Amino acid sequence: FEFRFQSSDPAGNPNFQLQQGWAESISDKTGGRIAIELLPVESIVAHNETQDAIVAGILDGHITDTSYFSGKDPAFGLVANPVGAWSSPDEMFAFMDNGGGKELMNELLEPYGLHFIGATTPGLEAFVSKVQLNGVDDLKGLKMRAPEGLVQQVFAAAGAAPVNLPGSEVFTALDKGVIDAADYTVFSTNHAQGMHGVAPFPVYPGFHSMPLVEISMSKAKWDALPADLQAALTESVAEFSRSQVAALAERDMKAIEEAKAGGEVTVIDWAPEERAKFRTIAKGEWEKVAGRSKNAQRVYDVLTGYLKENGLMQ
Amino acid sequence: MSDLEDAHAIEKEDPGAIAEAGMLGRWIDRGGIVFAIGIVLSMVILINEVLLRYLFNAPTIWAHETTIFLCGTAFIYGGLYCTARDKHIRVVLIYDVLPRRLRRLLDIVISLVCAGASAIFSWAAWTMVLRAAFRPDGSFRLERSGSAWDPVYPGAIKIFLLAVLAVMAVQFLLLAFNYARGRR
Amino acid sequence: MTDIFGSFQSLGIESGTLLMFVMLLGLLVSGIPLAFVTLLVALVFALGWFGPMVVPLITSRVYTFVSSFVFVSVPMFVLMAAILDRSGIARDLFDAMKLLGGRLRGGVAIQTIVVAVILAAMSGIIGGEVVLLGLVALPQMLRLGYDKKLAIGVVCAGGALGTMVPPSIVLIIYGLTANVSVGDLFTAAFIPGLMLASFYVAYVLIRAYLNPAIAPIPDEEPVSIGEKLRLLKGLFLPLLVVAGVLGSIYGGVASITEASAVGVAGVLVSTILRGEFSLGLLKGAALQTLQTVGMIVWIGIGASALVGVFNLMGGIKFVSALITGISDDPTIILLFMMLILFVLGMFLDWVGIALLTMPIFVPIITQLGYDPVWFGVLFCMNMQVSFLSPPFGPAAFYLKSVAPPDISLGTIFRSLLPFIAMQMLALAILIAAPWITGR
Ligand code: NA
Numbered sequence: 034f035e036f037r038f039q040s041s042d043p044a045g046n047p048n049f050q051l052q053q054g055w056a057e058s059i060s061d062k063t064g065g066r067i068a069i070e071l072l073p074v075e076s077i078v079a080h081n082e083t084q085d086a087i088v089a090g091i092l093d094g095h096i097t098d099t100s101y102f103s104g105k106d107p108a109f110g111l112v113a114n115p116v117g118a119w120s121s122p123d124e125m126f127a128f129m130d131n132g133g134g135k136e137l138m139n140e141l142l143e144p145y146g147l148h149f150i151g152a153t154t155p156g157l158e159a160f161v162s163k164v165q166l167n168g169v170d171d172l173k174g175l176k177m178r179a180p181e182g183l184v185q186q187v188f189a190a191a192g193a194a195p196v197n198l199p200g201s202e203v204f205t206a207l208d209k210g211v212i213d214a215a216d217y218t219v220f221s222t223n224h225a226q227g228m229h230g231v232a233p234f235p236v237y238p239g240f241h242s243m244p245l246v247e248i249s250m251s252k253a254k255w256d257a258l259p260a261d262l263q264a265a266l267t268e269s270v271a272e273f274s275r276s277q278v279a280a281l282a283e284r285d286m287k288a289i290e291e292a293k294a295g296g297e298v299t300v301i302d303w304a305p306e307e308r309a310k311f312r313t314i315a316k317g318e319w320e321k322v323a324g325r326s327k328n329a330q331r332v333y334d335v336l337t338g339y340l341k342e343n344g345l346m347q
Numbered sequence: 348m349s350d351l352e353d354a355h356a357i358e359k360e361d362p363g364a365i366a367e368a369g370m371l372g373r374w375i376d377r378g379g380i381v382f383a384i385g386i387v388l389s390m391v392i393l394i395n396e397v398l399l400r401y402l403f404n405a406p407t408i409w410a411h412e413t414t415i416f417l418c419g420t421a422f423i424y425g426g427l428y429c430t431a432r433d434k435h436i437r438v439v440l441i442y443d444v445l446p447r448r449l450r451r452l453l454d455i456v457i458s459l460v461c462a463g464a465s466a467i468f469s470w471a472a473w474t475m476v477l478r479a480a481f482r483p484d485g486s487f488r489l490e491r492s493g494s495a496w497d498p499v500y501p502g503a504i505k506i507f508l509l510a511v512l513a514v515m516a517v518q519f520l521l522l523a524f525n526y527a528r529g530r531r
Numbered sequence: 532m533t534d535i536f537g538s539f540q541s542l543g544i545e546s547g548t549l550l551m552f553v554m555l556l557g558l559l560v561s562g563i564p565l566a567f568v569t570l571l572v573a574l575v576f577a578l579g580w581f582g583p584m585v586v587p588l589i590t591s592r593v594y595t596f597v598s599s600f601v602f603v604s605v606p607m608f609v610l611m612a613a614i615l616d617r618s619g620i621a622r623d624l625f626d627a628m629k630l631l632g633g634r635l636r637g638g639v640a641i642q643t644i645v646v647a648v649i650l651a652a653m654s655g656i657i658g659g660e661v662v663l664l665g666l667v668a669l670p671q672m673l674r675l676g677y678d679k680k681l682a683i684g685v686v687c688a689g690g691a692l693g694t695m696v697p698p699s700i701v702l703i704i705y706g707l708t709a710n711v712s713v714g715d716l717f718t719a720a721f722i723p724g725l726m727l728a729s730f731y732v733a734y735v736l737i738r739a740y741l742n743p744a745i746a747p748i749p750d751e752e753p754v755s756i757g758e759k760l761r762l763l764k765g766l767f768l769p770l771l772v773v774a775g776v777l778g779s780i781y782g783g784v785a786s787i788t789e790a791s792a793v794g795v796a797g798v799l800v801s802t803i804l805r806g807e808f809s810l811g812l813l814k815g816a817a818l819q820t821l822q823t824v825g826m827i828v829w830i831g832i833g834a835s836a837l838v839g840v841f842n843l844m845g846g847i848k849f850v851s852a853l854i855t856g857i858s859d860d861p862t863i864i865l866l867f868m869m870l871i872l873f874v875l876g877m878f879l880d881w882v883g884i885a886l887l888t889m890p891i892f893v894p895i896i897t898q899l900g901y902d903p904v905w906f907g908v909l910f911c912m913n914m915q916v917s918f919l920s921p922p923f924g925p926a927a928f929y930l931k932s933v934a935p936p937d938i939s940l941g942t943i944f945r946s947l948l949p950f951i952a953m954q955m956l957a958l959a960i961l962i963a964a965p966w967i968t969g970r
């Protein structure tokens with residue numbers, strides 16, 4: 034079986050390189066019975082068009098941040114980045130594996146003709162800032178970039194002034210002071226792209242975002258696979274997600290040491306009380322999103338049910 | 348100092364749609380003003396955004412998405428507008444040395460080829476619209492941007508692209524027909 | 532009929548790629564509107580290599596292309612140009628600059644290059660700048676009796692500087708793809724950008740002093756002080772607009788795209804102050820903008836679609852195998868990449884080239900131990916060449932869209948040859964002496 038997957042990461046990004054390692058491992062694992070060609074973002078279609086391309090038979094699968102499809106259904110936005118729900122990748126993986134997350138994802142994706150194989154994540158993102166931010170109060174009036182969706186809404190609720198800039202303008206906007214802060218990506222990547230050169234007060238670990246990256250493929254093609262290959266794929270995604278998180282965390286640590294050694298970057302860590310405050314604001318916004326569609330309400334119910342059951346939320 | 352002969356004219360003479368584009372071409376030409384206003388409006392919105400953000404620290408959540416929408420529709424319509432006015436750039440190295448009759452033949456063939464391509468693209472855009480305008484269960488819902496503001500711009504642009512491609516196919520057919528009739 | 536679908540696959544990717552180039556070239560010279568040349572090739576290969584189900588890939592890419600924020604600055608720059616063209620601002624500006632240029636041979640051409648560099652610092656994309664200079668500077672140089680080819684070359688090559696001098700969307704896209712600092716890229720590209728501009732200036736000077744006829748010195752009779760002051764007033768409003776745009780970018784007031792709108796507003800206010808504003812003027816300018824952006828954007832749309840189809844055909848694998856198979860010598864691999872970029876530049880828009888080559892080149896460059904920031908500047912310089920090189924030279928097309936009808940595309944391309952040579956010289960220097968980029 035030969036499959037063509039598109040990633041939502043560009044070719045030079047460490048995420049992409051790790052994902053390529055996964056694609057190669059599939060072939061080893063299945064004795065060459067499955068070969069996956071992984072293509073970088075935009076090589077076939079844009080990042081937010083892969084779902085349609087898979088249904089149309091142009092692509093076979095994708096590795097992508099699920100929130101890119103919030104425009105199709107707000108439920109995707111809520112499940113992909115329930116701001117404040119998870120304090121670590123392991124919490125999210127536990128929900129996916131044993132808390133009904135996997136079933137929920139397939140409930141959402143199958144009508145669109147996709148099968149959800151498994152979840153991964155680049156980990157907790159770091160917040161990029163030109164000014165010292167020590168807590169929620171410092172967000173008041175902060176001009177910041179946030180991508181579409183729940184994240185933007187939560188920051189607005191926290192009193193910040195979110196600006197909807199595309200990723201390509203984030204660097205110059207920060208550099209020139211058009212904005213003072215940005216929700217961008219993980220610490221090591223921010224660092225490699227020079228963000229800390231213009232915004233030296235990163236908040237790490239971030240308090241705001243940990244995206245769900247789904248690995249999924251055409252349902253028809255999935256169903257045509259023999260059961261042992263389905264099992265091998267599922268297993269490989271689970272292994273990959275753990276190793277990706279570990280590899281990126283290691284990169285983050287290295288980048289942090291480098292940044293601290295440079296002497297010009299001050300890495301700020303928020304106190305638990307401040308993180309809790311932000312989480313409370315976020316939960317208020319979940320409900321609003323839940324009201325936007327039947328599926329979003331379903332995500333809300335499953336998610337809050339799980340969090341309460343496991344003592345992660347009162 | 349000031350030579351009168353090339354004193355700039357405030358209002359330039361507007362050639363409009365070419366004769367071969369027919370009635371449809373004239374409508375397309377007239378419709379251009381809507382999207383031209385959209386471009387000016389984009390400028391006003393961006394300025395407004397800069398002022399609100401810089402002076403009042405109160406950026407809007409709609410400015411950038413709206414300018415993208417206005418400019419996006421202008422880009423799409425601009426292609427149709429150029430078709431009706433025959434303003435798309437053409438490399439005429441060979442075309443120019445051909446005798447008149449062959450040129451007309453070439454015009455007919457080119458228009459037919461472009462009409463065919465536009466028709467196929469319209470069909471492709473239709474499949475795209477089906478996914479952008481309906482939920483998997485078949486109920487109507489325009490694709491939204493997914494932002495905090497969440498406008499229906501993506502769905503609207505896809506439908507608009509379909510409409511423009513379809514009209515473009517008809518316009519090219521009409522052009523081929525009129526070139527064949529030799530109408531001037 | 533259905534036999535055709537998918538039948539191209541039997542060609543193999545090598546012959547398929549070759550056929551693609553032949554078809555591009557054939558359609559280009561056939562007189563088909565350029566916007567449809569790449570779209571048609573994309574369509575033929577979507578159908579021939581795969582089948583109808585892949586055609587929506589093309590419309591999907593068209594949708595993505597037109598709804599990208601990056602291109603919002605294009606209509607702004609074109610609108611600015613159209614308003615300047617309809618008001619007396621541009622003409623007064625050049626009359627005033629004539630005074631400052633004084634007795635220098637080729638003075639107005641050099642000032643055009645200076646204006647181009649200033650415009651380049653205001654914007655990150657070409658298209659708008661070429662149109663602006665084509666509407667504003669070209670008629671002035673022709674009016675003053677400058678050699679047509681020299682004037683055309685200065686306008687196209689100068690306008691293309693928009694992506695070489697920071698801010699630059701080419702460098703931003705490169706930075707995002709290669710995961711390197713955009714700030715480092717901007718710093719590294721600054722000197723090479725100025726170096727290229729200075730080549731243009733030197734070229735104008737040499738040509739003008741060797742053959743005074745191609746750049747006549749304006750009016751011999753002395754101008755009175757009063758007249759001089761009156762003329763210098765023409766500098767005031769344009770300088771204010773430039774200060775407004777640059778100030779809003781570098782002062783942190785506006786993003787690059789927003790700053791282009793500030794420029795339009797500044798020019799509009801200037802026409803009001805000069806008593807030239809009318810609704811008719813604005814309407815005419817806006818309609819011209821619609822036409823020009825329709826033309827510019829549709830030229831770019833097809834390249835993006837074609838790259839999507841080519842990548843689906845296995846283009847990425849094919850090109851990387853081609854590069855890594857050529858030699859073990861890093862220098863040869865590097866030069867081969869430059870050659871690929873040059874050839875692609877003859878047929879595709881830069882967006883298409885970037886989408887196709889960056890994901891392939893960047894990992895190889897890093898493996899070879901080259902500095903990816905320096906390579907980013909090389910890439911950017913290559914795109915300078917691609918803007919001018921025939922048969923697909925966007926800067927030439929943009930100029931054609933606004934130039935007097937008697938200036939043919941053939942004339943424009945012939946005028947650009949010396950400038951392409953200078954760009955390639957600059958590229959060679961950057962390869963031989965990477966320290967120019969400060970890396
Ligand atoms: Na620039």
Ligand code: NA
Nearest residue numbers: 876917920923
């Ligand atoms: Na070219």
